[in-house]
Amino acid sequence: MSKLEEIKTSEVSLDGLGVDISSNGDAGESRTDIRSEELAINFGPQHPSAHGVFRAIFHVDGEVVTKIEPKIGYLHRCFEKIAENRTYTQFIPYTDRMDYVSSMLNNWAYVLTVEKLAGIEVPERAEYIRVIVGELQRIASHLVFLTTAGVETGAVTPYMYYFDEREQILNLFEGVCGARLTYNYMRIGGVSADLPDGWLEDTKVFLKRLAKTMDETDKLLLGNYIFKKRMIGMVPFTAEDALKWGLTGPSLRAAGVPYDIRKADPYSVYPRIDFDVCTRFNCDNYDRASIRSDEIRQSMRIIEQAIEQIPDGPVKAEGIPKVFKPAAGEAYGHVEASRGDLGFYIVSDGTTKPYRVKIQGPSFGNLQALPAMAEGSYFGDVILAFGTLDTVFGEVDR
Amino acid sequence: MNEEFNLEKQEKEMPEQGKIVLEDGLGYALSVERKDLLKAASGLKEAGFDLFQFVAGVDYPDSIKLTYRVFSSKRKNQIAVFLKTEVPKDDPTVDSLVSIWPAADWHERETFDLLGVDFVGHPNMSRIFMPGDWVGYPLRKDYADDRIIVMDDGKKEKPAAKVEKAEAVETAPEKVPEAHQEQVQEAEDAKTDS
Numbered sequence: 001m002s003k004l005e006e007i008k009t010s011e012v013s014l015d016g017l018g019v020d021i022s023s024n025g026d027a028g029e030s031r032t033d034i035r036s037e038e039l040a041i042n043f044g045p046q047h048p049s050a051h052g053v054f055r056a057i058f059h060v061d062g063e064v065v066t067k068i069e070p071k072i073g074y075l076h077r078c079f080e081k082i083a084e085n086r087t088y089t090q091f092i093p094y095t096d097r098m099d100y101v102s103s104m105l106n107n108w109a110y111v112l113t114v115e116k117l118a119g120i121e122v123p124e125r126a127e128y129i130r131v132i133v134g135e136l137q138r139i140a141s142h143l144v145f146l147t148t149a150g151v152e153t154g155a156v157t158p159y160m161y162y163f164d165e166r167e168q169i170l171n172l173f174e175g176v177c178g179a180r181l182t183y184n185y186m187r188i189g190g191v192s193a194d195l196p197d198g199w200l201e202d203t204k205v206f207l208k209r210l211a212k213t214m215d216e217t218d219k220l221l222l223g224n225y226i227f228k229k230r231m232i233g234m235v236p237f238t239a240e241d242a243l244k245w246g247l248t249g250p251s252l253r254a255a256g257v258p259y260d261i262r263k264a265d266p267y268s269v270y271p272r273i274d275f276d277v278c279t280r281f282n283c284d285n286y287d288r289a290s291i292r293s294d295e296i297r298q299s300m301r302i303i304e305q306a307i308e309q310i311p312d313g314p315v316k317a318e319g320i321p322k323v324f325k326p327a328a329g330e331a332y333g334h335v336e337a338s339r340g341d342l343g344f345y346i347v348s349d350g351t352t353k354p355y356r357v358k359i360q361g362p363s364f365g366n367l368q369a370l371p372a373m374a375e376g377s378y379f380g381d382v383i384l385a386f387g388t389l390d391t392v393f394g395e396v397d398r
Numbered sequence: 399m400n401e402e403f404n405l406e407k408q409e410k411e412m413p414e415q416g417k418i419v420l421e422d423g424l425g426y427a428l429s430v431e432r433k434d435l436l437k438a439a440s441g442l443k444e445a446g447f448d449l450f451q452f453v454a455g456v457d458y459p460d461s462i463k464l465t466y467r468v469f470s471s472k473r474k475n476q477i478a479v480f481l482k483t484e485v486p487k488d489d490p491t492v493d494s495l496v497s498i499w500p501a502a503d504w505h506e507r508e509t510f511d512l513l514g515v516d517f518v519g520h521p522n523m524s525r526i527f528m529p530g531d532w533v534g535y536p537l538r539k540d541y542a543d544d545r546i547i548v549m550d551d552g553k554k555e556k557p558a559a560k561v562e563k564a565e566a567v568e569t570a571p572e573k574v575p576e577a578h579q580e581q582v583q584e585a586e587d588a589k590t591d592s
Contacts, residue, residue, distance in 0.1 A: 072526065072527065073525075073526060073527035073528065073529075076527040076528070078512070078527075078536055078537075080512070080537060081512075081536050081537055081541075081546065085546060085547065085548040085549055086549050087549070087551045090549055090551075116423055117423060243448045243449045243471055244448070244499070244500055244501065245500060245501050246449060246450055246451065246499075246500075246501025248449070248451075257471050259449075259469070259471055259476065263476075264476035265476070265478075323551050329422065329423055330423055330424060331423035331424065332423065332424050332425070332467070332480070341451065343451070343452070343467075345452075345454045345465065345467075347456050352551040353551065355456070356454070356456045356457070356537075358452065358454035358456075358465075360451060360452040360467075364504065364508075365451070365452075365501065365504075365505075368501060368503065368504045369501075372500075397527060
């Protein structure tokens with residue numbers, strides 16, 4: 001982390017380049033010598049910067065965005081209704097399709113809540129496997145984030161490095177469950193299968209490789225002069241506003257609020273693992289991007305400890321039928337997903353199917369903050385701010 | 399404000415808001431009448447609950463139960479409270495909490511869209527996921543749509559009508575449509591040529 005701080009604060013020499021950087025960030029100042037009128041520009045739903053099917057109407061005054069009207073729902077499948085017509089087990093694969101960049105964590109949040117509802121104990125080995133694959137998933141998701149953040153500022157080279165590492169994680173996931181994107185790996189009461197022979201050793205080898213790449217790519221992307229000029233100080237958000245508009249996850253922590261469910265409402269075996277909650281200060285574009293790099297390092301720490309501690313034993317609780325009837329009641333469970341607080345609120349009426357499943361997707365809450373965050377900024381910075389919120393539309397629309 | 403959340407102390411601080419109880423599966427929960435919702439919510443906001451997380455509506459035969467989750471970042475022990483209320487089916491209206499937590503905006507719109515609960519005082523009470531001209535509220539239990547597939551839970555016997563249909567498909571003779579027969583012939587000719 002100290003290395004990152006160093007990069008951020010280091011001066012970049014501009015001698016001989018003929019660049020004047022003193023006039024920067026004067027968005028909102030009106031110039032009287034140019035006649036302009038407000039324009040409404042349609043953005044999306046199919047747009048390369050939209051990270052999915054997002055449509056917004058940007059009202060712009062010259063280069064300055066004065067108003068943003070997000071329009072969502074293009075990917076709405078009403079999973080909450082589908083869940084009412086499936087048994088508890090049958091709904092697990094659907095959760096994969098919400099935040100499809102971090103399916104493992106969706107699986108986890110759902111099975112965790114059902115286990116809470118039905119009072120099922122999970123074997124210890126299964127909990128450790130969940131922590132390891134969950135943190136690998138967080139790394140994979142953050143790598144995708146850093147890739148897209150780079151590409152949006154024109155930095156295409158880090159793409160290759162980040163996606164190469166992500167590919168290794170997908171190979172590891174293919175080893176545990178056979179799938180590379182939508183895993184359906186977690187089961188109510190454990191996971192579907194034990195880890196293959198030598199998988200933990202492969203993971204250790206991967207972590208060493210990733211540590212090296214992260215050091216390199218931090219210099220390549222987060223220390224890049226153009227990237228820093230485009231990101232530092234742009235579209236900041238105060239902690240107070242972030243809470244007011246319901247941000248969670250890395251974006252909220254980038255504003256300095258140490259809200260991490262792994263510490264605030266500990267689940268699984270996280271209390272036995274030593275790690276830090278990463279925070280930053282300004283919640284500007286750069287903080288929202290670089291905090292992901294910090295979190296990748298913390299996830300690596302967590303995985304290393306989990307591999308040290310993992311015991312032998314069963315990976316699935318015994319005696320749980322495929323179709324079962326939890327007692328009537330309600331339960332809420334949540335995990336710290338890649339994008340924030342992913343929660344499930346399940347109401348049971350004592351039958352084989354849930355009476356109601358409410359999904360609290362972090363992207364939905366985060367996207368809502370975009371207008372408050374970005375109005376008054378330059379158009380180009382708004383696109384970056386939208387990118388740094390790391391929204392996945394499978395989860396917004398559900 | 400930066401102190402641990404304490405139930406007894408909380409009750410002394412906000413006696414009008416009702417009693418916060420510890421519920422199984424949820425945690426701290428506060429149930430209030432519909433008319434007291436706004437008052438209870440502002441009480442919670444004053445008590446340091448600053449992050450609005452979601453509102454979930456559950457459709458029951460006579461009423462729709464609403465469950466809000468609000469979280470306090472200011473408390474040392476980082477605590478959340480579920481705020482619960484109930485609205486009758488024949489008059490599904492309730493005060494909007496947007497004035498207290500702006501983040502409630504989209505969440506209330508979602509509940510309006512899918513369950514038909516009207517939040518009074520919301521600045522833009524319109525559908526958020528479904529098209530604007532959609533009829534009905536999908537998450538209501540009486541919402542009918544042929545496209546909803548109810549999966550079998552494996553406990554019941556399969557309906558007789560479906561079995562008949564399956565047999566009918568099996569007995570039907572395989573037939574290439576006339577329009578395609580030429581293409582099939584051509585493909586076969588090409589094979590023999592090579």
